[in-house]
Amino acid sequence: MRIHFIAIGGSAMHNLALALAHKGYQITGSDDVIFEPSKSRLEAKDLLPEQFGWFPEKIQKELDAVVLGMHAKADNPELLRAQELGLTIYSYPEFLYEQSKNKTRVVIGGSHGKTTITSMILHVIKYHQIPVDYMVGAQLEGFDRMVHLTEENDFIVLEGDEYLSSPIDRRPKFHLYRPNIALLSGIAWDHINVFPTFENYVEQFRIFVDSIVEGGSITFNEEDPVVKKVVEASENQIRKLPYSTPDYEVVNGETLLSTPEGPMPISVFGKHNLSNLAGAKWICQNMGVDEADFYEAIATFKGASKRLEKIAEGKNCIAFKDFAHAPSKVMATTTAVKEQYPDRRLVACLELHTYSSFNPDFLKEYKGALNLADEAVIFFLPESVAIKKLKEVTPEQIMEAFARKDLKVFTDAESFHAFIQHMDYSNTTLLLMSSGNYGGLDLGELTRSIENV
Structure with missing residues (x-):
């Protein structure tokens, strides 16, 4: 073709x-x-x-x-x-459906966690040498591409994004996949430029659940009240399979997952990632991987690119960067890092640069998101606001939105970079959160600084 x-x-x-x-x-x-x-x-x-x-x-x-x-x-x-x-003109998701309409389609949806869950599933599948087609939103270790398509594989695993399909097709991507097996990890308002109200945003997930083929299944996070309500209200003739965060404990900076064979050390950490792991386990079991084989494989999972990724570690300091930018993810990531390293000072830095994050109404959603950080920092560039043709956002607005009087706000890259490079890193955890590049921050130089602490 x-x-x-x-x-x-x-x-x-x-x-x-x-x-x-x-x-x-x-x-x-x-x-x-x-x-x-x-x-x-x-x-x-x-x-x-x-x-x-x-x-x-x-x-x-x-x-x-x-x-x-x-x-x-x-x-x-x-x-x-x-x-x-x-x-014939296809949007990206339309073409993926066309390539997979005769396969068993496994679609992972949710405002947050979908890349990590999809990555976990693919890691387990690859570990056990089960051939599948896939599409995931991050580059994975051991995978050449983020998309793989064949004629012969029975399964395709798709990350189900709720953003629009194309300039001429305003439907969310995950409405087009028609899953046989689906997962819904969480619902937290995002993409305010497309979905101006929370109700409008939630409606997209109702449509997703109703798009599951008859006789299929939805594995859902029962700890998210919005997800639970959406799934339980659906009249679609599908199996509804709830999951929740498994038992675990953190001992000396190591997360131990409770399994039938006893506590098992794993590389990922934080309640939200353990919840993601539980969802991935159920999907893998639906794909024919038994529980013991799942645990064996997931023990070697290091995480998806840009998702709570360790970028440096010194004797008294460790640094992570994360793709987090939505309020719920910022709070979950900050909580996870503080839980993992409770005795270290946590410096959490968030770059605002999405359309939603500059909207005065949406900014209020960030209230309390950085409360667990010992030192909280916001960085944004006023020119990013101007490029998006939005009203000016002031540091005072941001401090009020986050409800934190000691919040440090930087509005130029040079000052932010100087703050990061000259910080006292002794007994510190640094967390950088953004879907951008922190104003061109030299991560290599930062890594070298931390590794010498």
């Missing part, structure tokens, strides 16, 4: 392009800008466009399909040409 990608450089899009090229498809693509690591990975497989920009002449009637990325606009010249020629 001949497939053209409009906006091939995206994290998900370029991984799908690589997967299809590996499968033997003829792939072309366009984009107006492509960043690393997408650029190098596409170039290595001879899929990098010769020129950046949009070229309608690339769209020929001989194409079997066009895959449209979210980065493109509805008036994209290549999209308009494809529409004019009457070509």
Whole structure:
């Protein structure tokens, strides 16, 4: 098949392009800008466009399909040409469904935890050499790509994102997968630019549960009251399988998970990650992995990229970075780190840079999120607010929203970097949280500083 990608450089899009090229498809693509690591990975497989920009002449009637990325606009010249020629146009999730409609689809949904849960499942499956197709939102150790597609594998494991499918398809991605086996980890308001009210956001998860094929199953976090309400209210003819956080204890900075064979040390920590582990266990069991085999495999799981990832460790200091940016995840991550290292000073730094985090109404959701940090720091760039064409956000607004009078707020990268680099790291845990890059913070230099403490 001949497939053209409009906006091939995206994290998900370029991984799908690589997967299809590996499968033997003829792939072309366009984009107006492509960043690393997408650029190098596409170039290595001879899929990098010769020129950046949009070229309608690339769209020929001989194409079997066009895959449209979210980065493109509805008036994209290549999209308009494809529409004019009457070509088949797929959004990213539509194409994944098309590739998997004859497989058993396992879809992991939730406002938070879905990447970690999907990663845990894939780690266990790979450990036991069970062949599956997959799509996950983070690069995993031991996996070449974030997407893998075959003709022969029976299962496909999909991370179910609730964000929009494409510029011309405003449905959330996870509405299109039609799962046979589904999981719902938690519901906490996010993507305020698309879902302006909490009720509107929750409705997307109701639709997801109702989209599960008849006779399928939903494994759900019964400790989340919104999730429980949504699942129990659904009249879909499916099995409803609750899970909750397993018993565990933290001893000298090590998390010990209670198992039928006794306490087992694991690398991931924090209540939210142990809850994720419980959900992953039930899904793996639904896929034919027994409990003992799950525990054997999960003992070697180190975590998903950017999810509570240890970046440095010295004699008296340890540093983590985490993708956390939504209020519930910020609170869960801060709590987890403090629980793991209760006798160390916790310095928690959060970068605000998403559309939601600059909205005055949504900012209030962060109240108490950093309360367990001994020292709490917020970093944001006013120009990020301006680029999003939002009203100015002041440090005073942020301090009021977080309800913490001793909150340190930095509004320029240089001052924030100086604070991080010159901090006294003795007996300290540093936690960096963002889906951005902390204003270009040199993590290598930071790592060297900490390792010398």
